[in-house]
Amino acid sequence: MEVKILSAKFDIKDANKIAVAKPLGAYATLDKLFAMKPEEVIEEVKKSGLRGRGGAGFPAGVKWGFLPKNTGKPIYLTVNSDESEPATFKDRYILVRDPHMLIEGIIICSYAIGCHDTYIYIRGEYTTQVKVLQAAIDEAYAEGYLGDSVAGHDFKLDVTVHRGAGAYICGEETALLESIEGKKGQPRSKPPFPAVAGLYGCPTIINNVQSIASLPFIIEKGADAYKVYGTQKSPGTHLFGISGHVEKPGMYELPLGLPILEVIDKVAGGVWKGRKLKGIIPGGSSTPVLLPDEAKDVTLDYESMAAHKTMFGSGGIVVLDETVDIVQLVKNLIDFYHHESCGQCTPCREGLGWMLKIIKKILRREGSMDDVNLLRELCDNIEMKTVCVLSAACTMPVRSYLDKFRHEFEAYVQNASSVQAKQE
């Protein structure tokens, strides 16, 4: 089931070094690229159907097309390497195992959109990763792939790595921009969208690492070759991270569109310890959970996930075995999002705090049915009433657990009333 497009060089020793990567094809698309007009590059990417791999799945070429023309302002590209959504661990393989593929992708995107300054925003925890990435960028400068004249062509491009410092919210694209500008990472209200007024108030494109790293293949082999993989509306391949209760957790590159249960069984070795499957989180912790029965006809693409009222997200699949205590899991989730709220919207800052208090009360077996209902009501009242979707990233999955595993919450609550009854 596995294919190796993005991961072609991942298992080759020292492929992060330019001396190894170049004979294997790194930077080979640049002559072809500079023979194309920027509009033709955008057209090819549109044709490939490549969708943003940061979570929302927005078509990359279409986004680039939103840039206003001739504003007289510089255009910026920022590459989102914040990778902080729980259960997501794909972009770092690109950073460490094939950073030149990312740099080549940056050259392609920058040329297409007319950008001469790119910033890569990398999460602060990626200490070893940032070193490998910076070393690759230094090599690219030394060999003339970055700088005043990219690969000898009349095109200037600088790439700067900007380190975050421990804030999940900086993965949200406008918080990321604030963070590059030296401010605390608080998302901006939209509109204006970054394509119009982004970094330093200038037109800006933000793309995920994997989106950008997918470009060399598309330009080299063409949109049609990319569309051989995946489904019609979700073309290409994706680096899936499978974690939790499986025999062989790990990162696997797969075409989009495969049946989720088959992937869990055949690629990840199935539920560990011969246990039964309880649920699947399909695309990072913010995506609603799927029950085993529901998962039967779910495939790994944007459309199938939406049809099953969940999301493809970042391709981080988490497998839950029969022993998982869902109420405890929900507490772990709320704890995360509450901790990571940037604090500027009351429904998010206070609402998630309130949800945390309630779930803790339920776990202490001091809760009532009213508390369970209140938790459910809070989900509805917080969502979509805030500047960014961090709050929804918490309430959407929590609602799904409340609806699909209600009996587990009830058990805690009923147990509570019997404890109280005994005490009385």
Added chain:
Amino acid sequence: MSDRSQLISTGKPFQYDQERDAEFERLIKRYPTRESMILPSLWLIQEQEGWISQEAIAYVADRIGTFASKVYEAVTFYTMYQLHPMGRHHICVCRTLSCWLRGKQEIIDYLKDEIGIIPGQIDEDGRFSLEEVECLGHCGTAPVVQVNGEFHEDMNVDKLKALLATLK
């Protein structure tokens, strides 16, 4: 680690060493505004000193040419900036979803017993400090521990025991 409201004074003026000074000058040319240097400057302080003092904050504000309050805003918002000295070995244990599913609690409990501190504390001789952190992006090899920035994956009590023995 937990209290992010207090700055500590060393009573001594701060200055970058030569290497950090050069890195500051290299980076400042990369940004169209000087304030973009706030986060990189703070990283340079922390690399040099291990933590960020009141004097260091005043120094970068001055050098960038911005208000100390702007630097203060950033340093208190971003949780990886340490506002007081840490243990020689700063241990971060991921507490989030996939690590939780694969036994992060055993790791924490073992550390609590073995080094006698709870997350947020530093031990008496300054050898260890302990912190619980959010998803570290290594969920496929959970549970994960980071020591002074170095990742240790697929952790269990035996591996942890062996690791602690190497951290003097």
